[in-house]
Amino acid sequence: MKNITHTGVSSTPTMLDRTEQAHCTVCCCTLANKIxxxxxxxxxxxxxxxxxxxxLAVVLGTKHFHTPQGYLKASLAVADLAVGIFVVPLSVYAEVYLMVTDSAPEWTSYNSQSVSFHPCNIIGPIFAGCTLVSITTIFFLTIERSIAVLRPLHKDSVITRKRTTILIVLSWVGSFFLAVCPIVFSSEIALEYNSCSRMCNYALGTIGKFPSQAWNILLLFPAFDFTLLGGTVVINIISLSSIRQHSRRRKHLAESESQSTTKPTFSDIKAAKTIGTLTVAFTVSFTPIAVFVVGNVLGNKWCNFSFFAFWILATNSCWNVIIYSVRDQKFRLRAQKLLMPFHRKNTTKT
Structure with missing residues (x-):
């Protein structure tokens, strides 16, 4: 059975083939590796x-962050949170069960078409949907920041909280619709727990041959992901180039000149650079999946690489708060107050 990632096609073996593998994967060769x-x-x-x-506590609990940008960051945090609540714990359960009992859970030996209920029927679309939500949200953040930098006078009229909320809802609905499309619109596609990636992946029930209908449906993932991420990178390059030109002009123009009223504010520039960093981090984490998809299309299995590709993408779910803390001083100070509730009292006493 061939395995399908949420972004493309994989021919890596399933959990059912675990005992038939002549070689072990890098993550489970020894007990030390498993631990x-x-x-x-x-x-x-x-x-x-x-x-x-x-x-979420900083964005939702601070009035300063009740902005379109803040709403988008909250949406991104919820998507990342879902990965930590649903996706990774299932992998932990399966791997701990395997270590303790020396046999995999029964459901890992079958795909979702073989049993009435399979955990991957829920976890697989959640991971795929949340990844699509993350890409979409970063794209929206990039658009929002590019308008603030390139058209600062139109920012408040174009970017409103109501419009942003509608876009967030549409992104979640559209992303999860794409995530369930393969199993809804094709009887050839199932979900299974893959022994290489250690995650729930889409899989084809046909051995050695790609059904044309399933192939077309699965192309929705890479087409959507790569197009949106590529557009995000281009828009960020344009915005950052504009910021660089603005910085050069500022050296030659007095602050009192009339042109200063049409320039983006310092906070807008800082926010644009933060979103640029966010985009770079997501692009770096998503690139191994892109390479993995291309390799699979060319017929390479890359079992070990699939593990690293998927889990590098999963680690991106915990990077955003670090980027915000480093790049955004207001976010950092608010987070410090939340994490050190007695710091202000001690400062007052001294």
């Missing part, structure tokens, strides 16, 4: 939950 893998997954859960809960 390190589970420890990594557990730490990732805590990092994802902690970081994104802090982000």
């Amino acid at each position: 390190l893998m589970v420890l990594f997954m557990v730490l990732l859960i805590f990092a994802t939950l902690f970081g994104n809960l802090v982000t």
Whole structure:
């Protein structure tokens, strides 16, 4: 059975083939590797939950962040939070069960077409949907920042909280619609727990041949992901180029000149650079998946690489709060107050 990633096609073996493999994967060759893998997954859960809960607390609990940009950051945090709550814990359960009992859970040996209920029927679309939501949200953040930088006078009239809320709802609905499309519109596609990636992936029930209908449906993922991410990178380049030109002009123009009223504010520039950093981080984490898809199309299995590709993408769920803390001083100060509730009292006493 061939395995399908949420962004493309994989021919890596399923959990059913675990005992038939002549070689072991890098994450499970020895007991030490298995323990390190589970420890990594557990730490990732805590990092994802902690970081994104802090982000939500700062954004939702601070009036300063009740802006279109803040709403988009909250949406991104919820998508990342879902990965830490649903996706990674299932992998931890499967791998701990395998270590303790020396046999995999029964459901990992079958795909979703073979049993009435399969956990991957829920977890697979959640991971795919949340990844699509993240890409869409970063695209919206980039658009919002580009308008603030390139058209500062039109920012407040074009970017409103109502419009942003509508876009957020549409992004969630559209992303999860795409995530369930493969299993809804094709009887050839199922979901399974893959022994290489250690995650729930889309899989084809036909051996050695791609059904044309399933192929066309699965192309929705890479087409959507790569087009949106590519557009995001281009828009960020345009915005950052404009910021660079603005910085050069500022050296030659007095602050009192009339042109200063049409320039983006310092906070808008800082926010644009933050979103640029966010885009770079997501692009770096998503690139291994892109390479993996291309390799699969060319007929390469890359079992070990699939593990790293998927889990590098999963680690992106805990990076956003670090980027905000480094790039956004107001976010950092607010987060410090939340994490150190007695700091202000001690400062007042001294």
